[in-house]
Amino acid sequence: MPRPRSLHPDRLAEAALAVIDRDGLAGLTMRAVAAELGMSTMALYRYVADRSELELLVADWCLRDLDTSLPPAPQWTDQIKILVLRVRDQIGTHQQAVPLLIANRQRSRPLLRWAEAVTTVLDAAGFTGTDRVIALRGLVGYLNGALLQEHLGALGGTGTETIAAQTDFPMMRDTARAARHVSPEDEFAGGLDIVLRGLSRSGPAPAGPASW
Structure with missing residues (x-):
């Protein structure tokens, strides 16, 4: 197959994401992406070194329009919530790519x-040194875990229905039945609110608005 005269990284990312959306993350191979682009596998290696580089391109592309500006809000916790929700909103329908965002969280420039932006808000709210490290890690841990959980199946999914039908664990049965009425959006935002309330109460920050 002839080599394209020019292949922009965005085109590579789009092709890789098309493979992931169609075949799942396990289907992401150099061969599959090359076929998606209509080129030979060897030609693809002229643009990316390996699958790891492809994965980073996908992670960056999924978040290419992520708004990282500091949102105006009355409370610093509101600012954090907006920033976190922006990540979930940006991923959109590409749930299969969530593990790539997590794996590349320390390499992806977006x-x-x-x-x-998050650490800027935390710093202005009074989190410094190890307090800021732990606060950031807690927020990132929630974000990653919640996105991965939603990727695997939201609260009211098929696994929950299985639990709701059994009798050996009555508390889990009743909780699973209640989960039928929780939307993925409410599940994500509700968990985030719990994390932010904990940060507000236990951290060094006042509950008032952030100052710059």
Whole structure:
């Protein structure tokens, strides 16, 4: 197959994401992406070194329009919530790519810009040193875990229905039945609110608005 005269990284990312959306993350191979682009596998290696580089391109592309500007809000916790929700909204329908965002969280420039915005808010709210490290890690841990959980199946999914039908664990049965009425959006935002309330109460920050 002839080599394209020019192949932009965005085109590579789009092709890789098309493979992931169609075949799942396990289907992402150099061969599959090359076929998606209509080129030979060897030709693809002229543009990316390996699958790891492809994965980073996908992570960056999924978050290419992520707004990392500091949102105006009355409370610093509101600012954090907006920043976190922006990540979930940006992923959109590409749930299969969520593990790539997590794996590349320390390499992806959009995610690093997002983390810079979050730590700026935390710093203004009074989190410094190890307090800021732990606060950031807690927020990132929730974000990653919640996105991965939603990727695997939201609260009211088929696994929950299985639990709701059994009798050996009555509390889990009743909780699973209640989960039928929880939307993925409410599940994500509700968990985030719990994390932010904990940060507000236990951290060094006042509950008032952030100052710059």
